[in-house]
Amino acid sequence: MTKELLKGNVAIAEAAVRAGVEAYFGYPITPQTELLEHMSKRMPELGRAFVQAESEVAAINMVYGAASTGKRVMTSSSSPGVSLMQEGLSYIAGSEVPSVIVDVMRGGPGLGNIAPSQSDYFQMVKMAGHGDYKQIVLAPATVQEAIDLTLLAFDLAEKYRTIATVLLDGNIGQLMEPAELPPMRELRQTPPDWAVSGAKGRKKNIISSIHLQPEELETFNHKLQAKLKLIAANEVRYKEYMIEGAELIVVGFGTAGRVAQTAVKLARAQGIPVGLLRPITLWPFPEERLSQLADEARGFLVVEMNAGQMIDDVKIAVAGQCPVEFYGRTGGVVPLPDEVLATIAKLDQATLPANRVAALNG
């Protein structure tokens, strides 16, 4: 295979096709619409299902239905559309049918704008709907990673019978980069034993999220939580950059992570001992690794394209061992490396131990 120049949204769509997605349901919304458009051509071409739904509410419930048959299915949207999907996501979580959701984030709240943002962190990571559950959240920073994580999303969704999401800001969705697509996968021929397909030669299968008796629902919730614990233990992913000897740790995901990486490189050139941890899974969060780094670090800087959302999880991991500072831009403004660099330099000064300040002054 060779590299092609690919737009993020199109790359994700084609990666899903090659991962063996058998049904796509979506609704147009900027900045993810190219994904839906690509599917509208490719899926019928391959004899697979494509429906432009009447709303995101309908789209997610079409996903719920198709996923109940055990087929690989997905939808994609952007922030306000994902808000509308919350109901369906909760039912899908409660029924444990594997589903893949792509959220190409834009500025909010409200109609906000169509510029890149990361302000869906809370919506996707903390609570995607009512009830006690979590969904896997994969956050690519490049087009290649968007392709790789789309494939992974299908695998994880099926492995754990859970919701796996790909969460990217509009920047990654819209930019073009050289990337390599995977080969076409074979479609699964036989449905899993839990799926609805017609009760032929077996007892009927029921896909439902209702457990009317409190004890019964609690038993289900315990089972669900045990599964989530297993995912949390097995599926944490992150990337580190110049972490060796770093006394200051910058944490950022997606586009903010890329900007932060440039800033870290510039800071290192100035002799500031700083490194980057870029979470790839936002849930499960790389809490353990961050906690480990906090044992030695002087300070943390969290860079986000929102008013400060992931910083809560970094603070939980750091647990008060050192200061956690924040630099964020909102409304679709992308932070510049120089802005991040200046914040790193400030954090460096503020956290220098007294003896090293004296040495610098002496």
Added chain:
Amino acid sequence: MTTTPVEQLVYQRPAALSEVHTHYCPGCTHGVAHRLVAEVIDELGIRENTIGVAPVGCSVFCYNYFEVDFVEAAHGRAPAMATGIKRVLPDRVVFTYQGDGDLASIGLAEIMHAALRGENLTVIFINNAIYGMTGGQMAPTTLPGMKTTSSPMGRDVETSGFPIRICELLATMDGATYIARRSLHNPTEIRKAKKAIKQAFENQLHGHGFSLVELLSSCPTNWDIPPAEALKWIEAQMVPVYPLDDFKSVKK
């Protein structure tokens, strides 16, 4: 010389109907509607090839009463869920079973667009003019002046609007192929209802597209009317507002 059998089976539980007690109130016609659907499934020999979609409302647990694969949808979303299933399993028979709050209020967009797309589905729509499961609130189908727990002085059309006629509405849609309203208030009407249900399933088997049968049903508990009188109430009060007819029947 022919022999006359000593015993002849004239009545039995349909194979598609589970051998369990339902949670429905005495006098409720959900049980009749279930039986008709189950009989049709048996007669068409599609039990092992059928997937049902249950709604939110009194029939939320109908998946326990049919011996077919079932999914349980979010409130009003059954047509969307059914669309998802049918699009990936086009050779299966997919039906939704929905009440009036589910289909005609919160799920109006989903049912209209499923009809517009001509989804090859069968929809059984129970209209009892009230929200049963939550204890008798006003539904979009509640009659003008009708008292419910959320229209205690009677439905005032000035503030709460008018009843919705789903069949008349859906019959305007090009994607719909069979749209009929029947009633369950007496044996004659029940027999007509079964015929309509059968046609709605046959339409799907022939790949004709979207079919819906609305069934006028009783809710003695929430209407606060004894069962026998409730059936008469359907005929006297509901049928004039919701006429029984085939509103669309496209032969292909």
